[in-house]
Amino acid sequence: MIKNDGVGMEAVFRVEGNRVLARPYAAGPWDNTMQHGSAPTTFAVWAANQVETPAPMHVARVTMDLMRPVPLGELEYETSILRSGRKIQLVGVSLRAGGHEVARASVLKIRAAAITLPDYVDNSSLALDAPMPETCRDPRDGFGDNNPFVQCMTLKLARGGGFEELGPAAVWFRADRPMIEGHATTPEMLAAIGGDFCNGVASSLDFSKWTFINSDLTLNFSRPPVGDWVLVDGHSVFGPGGAGLSIGRLADRHGYFGRSIQSLVIEPR
Known part of the structure; x- marks a missing residue:
């Protein structure tokens, strides 16, 4: 569990039974009445x-499809077991607003087991190659002032320009505000938060002239993340037909543990 549990701060979500209240902190940059994509993914x-x-199992994959813009306010959610066995469990999570499904996620869990890998397995590429967050600066410089969900985080720029410059970048994320009332924010939830920011911190398009909203998000973990910081080391690619991808490597203080990928809808403002 993340140590910084935001004691005394109102959470982004309040859950009562199958009802969810998404408070204004969940809002994103595109529309202040709609949730940032990180918010429903983290909830899922x-x-x-x-x-x-x-x-005992841990999350190995998260796939989120945003069926419609996800509003603030009251929603309903439902979980279902799509597949279950001794080695894996696949859980479906559906969010509904006003009678319509607005987001649908599938979360794959894999059994936890201690194994010893052969000596010939080379994991050197997983070693962390970025500075620790304590030595990095905040990359926002005013960006995100109108983005309530960004204000729930501490961000530290490890490499590249972040929000200030176009191109690849690596940014550390820490959740300061609790996500779910009465519950600690887990490192897996923090990875979901950071992964959905990849198109924002590592874009090659001018935010003032273009929109590049993601319609989905997939996260893959080779091991459970640990600690209260997650690094997103990302880049974006754009095709001529109005689509693009944002791809990120995910790390904690101990090294890289996963990746994120978003499908983007590219439009001029």
Whole structure:
């Protein structure tokens, strides 16, 4: 669990039974009545982890499809076990607003087991190659002042220009505000937060002239993340037909543990 639990701060989400209240902190940069994509994805990770597993398991993949813009205010959610066994569990999470499904996630869990890898397995590429967050600066410089969800975080620029310059960048994320009322924010939830920011911190398009909204997000973990910081080391590619990809490597203080990928809809403002 993340140590910085935001004691005394109002959470982004309040859950009562199958009802969810998404407070204004969940709002994103594109429309202040709609949630940032990180918010429902983070909620889905939490919801999936409330489903009991037949054996100790950890999240290996998260896929979020944003069916419609996800509004603030009252929503309903439902979880379902799509597949379950001794080695894996696949959980579906659905969010609904006004009778319509607005987001649908699938969360794959894999059994936790201690194994010893052969000596010939080379994991040197997983070693952290970025400075620790304590030595980095805040990259926002005013960016995100109108983005409530960004204000729930501490960000530290490890490499590149972040929000200030175009191109690849690596940014550390820490959640300061609790995500779910009464629950600690887990490192897996923090990875979901950071992964959805990849198109923002590592874009090659001018935010003032273009929109590049993601319609989905997929996260893959080779191991569970740990600690209260997650690094997103990302870059974006754009095609001539109005589509693009933002791709990020995910790390904690111990090295790289996963990746994120977003499908982008590219439009001039």
